Amino acid sequence: xxxxxxxxxxxxxxxxxxxxxxxxxxxxxxxxxxxxxxxxxxxxxxxxxxxxxxxxxxxxxxxxxxxxxxxxxxxxxxxxxxxxxxxxxxxxxxxxxxxxxxxxxxxxxxxxxxxxxxxxxxxxxxxxxxxxxxxxxxxxxxxxxxxxxxxxxxxxxxxxxxxxxxxxxxxxxxxxxxxxxxxxxxxxxxxxxxxxxxxxxxxxxxxxxxxxxxxxxxxxxxxxxxxxxxxxxxxxxxxxx
Numbered sequence: 001x002x003x004x005x006x007x008x009x010x011x012x013x014x015x016x017x018x019x020x021x022x023x024x025x026x027x028x029x030x031x032x033x034x035x036x037x038x039x040x041x042x043x044x045x046x047x048x049x050x051x052x053x054x055x056x057x058x059x060x061x062x063x064x065x066x067x068x069x070x071x072x073x074x075x076x077x078x079x080x081x082x083x084x085x086x087x088x089x090x091x092x093x094x095x096x097x098x099x100x101x102x103x104x105x106x107x108x109x110x111x112x113x114x115x116x117x118x119x120x121x122x123x124x125x126x127x128x129x130x131x132x133x134x135x136x137x138x139x140x141x142x143x144x145x146x147x148x149x150x151x152x153x154x155x156x157x158x159x160x161x162x163x164x165x166x167x168x169x170x171x172x173x174x175x176x177x178x179x180x181x182x183x184x185x186x187x188x189x190x191x192x193x194x195x196x197x198x199x200x201x202x203x204x205x206x207x208x209x210x211x212x213x214x215x216x217x218x219x220x221x222x223x224x225x226x227x228x229x230x231x232x233x234x235x236x237x238x239x240x241x
Contacts, residue, residue, distance in 0.1 A: 010064065018068050018071040021068070021072060026069070027072075028076070028083060029083065031069040032066075032069045032083075032086055032090055032104070034062070035062045035063070038059070038062025039062045040093070040094065040097040042055050043101035046101070047162070048060060048109075050108070051167075052105075052109065052165050052168065053165075053166025054166070056125060056159050056162045060235060066087065066091060069083070069087060081138050087224040092127055095127070096127070100217070102179070102183065103119035103120050104169070112180075118180075118183045125187065125190035132198060134202075143169065143197065147192070147193030149190055150184050154190065157182050161181065161183075164181040165177070165178045170218065
């Protein structure tokens with residue numbers, strides 16, 4: 001849902017910045033790589049130390065590169081399969097770093113093994129949710145469902161909660177519980193989304209297989225009696241020989 005509305009809004013907002021980078025000779029792939037590096041640094045340098053607020057600030061500064069690089073490619077007329085592949089692959093790396101950072105915090109200073117496990121589940125389920133759609137499309141299915149929690153929702157819920165939870169170090173009482181609540185929401189939402197996509201792929205695959213079988217049957221029945229007789233005669237001749 002956020003992909004549908006927020007992406008269009010931020011694309012318009014970031015278009016002048018994308019045009020500025022193009023004038024400076026920066027390539028879309030460079031933005032993709034730098035953006036991913038910034039997210040990884042923010043997540044794996046700050047989060048494991050419990051610096052949730054500053055980690056979120058750093059990540060937020062770089063996470064919009066996902067929109068900027070695509071905007072630049074469109075302005076340059078250079079949209080390519082390689083660019084799409086690189087962008088999608090590095091998105092998975094960045095997501096892994098964010099939830100990996102949470103897991104490291106709860107495995108260490110955060111001292112909560114349950115939330116460490118929930119963070120790992122969020123990391124894994126997010127990767128699998130993306131894979132189900134990509135794999136379904138690769139075998140020719142439309143996978144006509146987005147699901148309850150997509151990548152945008154996972155990141156927004158987690159990063160907003162982490163940033164606010166980090167304010168606990170500035171003296172805001174009770175706010176540290178926002179991140180655990182957010183992680184549980186993302187975990188449950190990702191599981192529901194995974195089930196939605198698997199069920200959709202199963203239904204679409206059954207429909208595609210049934211349509212293919214029906215088409216083959218129609219082709220066989222469309223043959224004339226003379227054609228069938230000729231085929232039978234040829235088969236009998238081959239048998240006799």
